[in-house]
Amino acid sequence: MKKWLQFLVLITSISATSALLASGGFSDNSKQAMPAVANAKWKTECSGCHMLYHPGLLPERSWNKMMAGLDKHFGENASLDDASRDEIARFLALNSADKQDNRRSNRINQSIPAGATPLRISETRYFTSKHDEIAASTFKRKSIGSAANCVACHQAAEKGDFSESQIRIPR
Amino acid sequence: MRNAYLLLALFFSQQAVAESASSLLKKYELLAKQENAAFVGFAADKGERFFHAERLHSDGKKVSCATCHTADPRKPGKTRANKVIEAMAISVNPQRFSDEAKVEKWFGRNCKDVLERACTAQEKGDFIAYLLSIK
Numbered sequence A: 001m002k003k004w005l006q007f008l009v010l011i012t013s014i015s016a017t018s019a020l021l022a023s024g025g026f027s028d029n030s031k032q033a034m035p036a037v038a039n040a041k042w043k044t045e046c047s048g049c050h051m052l053y054h055p056g057l058l059p060e061r062s063w064n065k066m067m068a069g070l071d072k073h074f075g076e077n078a079s080l081d082d083a084s085r086d087e088i089a090r091f092l093a094l095n096s097a098d099k100q101d102n103r104r105s106n107r108i109n110q111s112i113p114a115g116a117t118p119l120r121i122s123e124t125r126y127f128t129s130k131h132d133e134i135a136a137s138t139f140k141r142k143s144i145g146s147a148a149n150c151v152a153c154h155q156a157a158e159k160g161d162f163s164e165s166q167i168r169i170p171r
Numbered sequence B: 001m002r003n004a005y006l007l008l009a010l011f012f013s014q015q016a017v018a019e020s021a022s023s024l025l026k027k028y029e030l031l032a033k034q035e036n037a038a039f040v041g042f043a044a045d046k047g048e049r050f051f052h053a054e055r056l057h058s059d060g061k062k063v064s065c066a067t068c069h070t071a072d073p074r075k076p077g078k079t080r081a082n083k084v085i086e087a088m089a090i091s092v093n094p095q096r097f098s099d100e101a102k103v104e105k106w107f108g109r110n111c112k113d114v115l116e117r118a119c120t121a122q123e124k125g126d127f128i129a130y131l132l133s134i135k
Helices: A001-023 A040-046 A061-067 A082-094 A101-113 A126-128 B003-037 B044-052 B065-069 B100-114 B120-132
Strands: none
Touching: A001 A126, A082 B120, A101 A126, A126 B044, B003 B120, B044 B065, B044 B120, B065 B100
C-alpha cells in the first residue's frame, strides 16, 4: 500500500512538472505570444466600430500614419478629440510590432519592406503567407465579413492570441 | 412592497433617461436658435425622414443613417466592419444620448460619413425627437 502511494506521488509530480513546462512556466514561450496590453481609451475607442487590434500587429510608423488620418479611416470618419488621439497614438507606438519582443510581432515586422508603411495588417507578407490556404470567398462569408475581422476565426484575437488552437472558421 | 420599490426605481430611472435626452435637446434648441432666427422647434416626423433619407455619396454608393442602423431604430445595426451597433431608440436603449461628448463625437463622424458635411442643430434635434418618440 505504501509503495503504491509513493508511486502515485512520483507520477503526479512528473506530470505536474511536464504540464508546467508545456504551459511555458520555465520555457521561453512568453516570447512567442503577444503580451497583454491595456489602455482604457484604446480599448473603448478602437473597438467601437471594429475588433480591437493588438498594437503588436503593426510597426510604429504604420500606427503613426493611421492615427494621423483618422478622418479618412478606411473610408470612414473616425475622428477623435486631440487628447484621446495623442494618448492612443503613444500607447500604440510604445507597444508596436517593432517595439515588441515576441515571435509573431517580429515576423510581421520583418515581412514589411523598410520603405513600406502598410495600414492593413492583411497586406503584410506575413499575413498573406499565413492565410494562403484560405479562399477569398471564405473571407466574404456573412459570418466573417472580410480579412479585417480576425476575431471571426481567431477566437482570442483581441488578446493578441493567434495560436492554432484558438482557430475555428465559421460556416 | 419590494415590487413597489422596483416600480419606484424604474420610474425614477426612466425620468433620469428622459431628463438627459431632453436636456440635450434644450442645448440643441439654443444652438438651433443661433443658427436660424425663425426656428420653431424640433419635430419627430422630420427626424424620421432624415433618418431614412437616402443620398448618393461621392464614392458612388447610396447611403442613409439606416444603412448601418437598419430601418428600425429599435433593432441593433451593424458597422461596415461587422460589429453590432446597439439600438438607437431610447425606449429600447436608455443609454442613448446620456453622454453629450459621445453624442457629439458620433454626430461629428456619421454626419460627415453619410451627408459629407456637419449636421445642423435643427437636424440633430429632430433626430433625437424622433428617437424619443419611438415606443
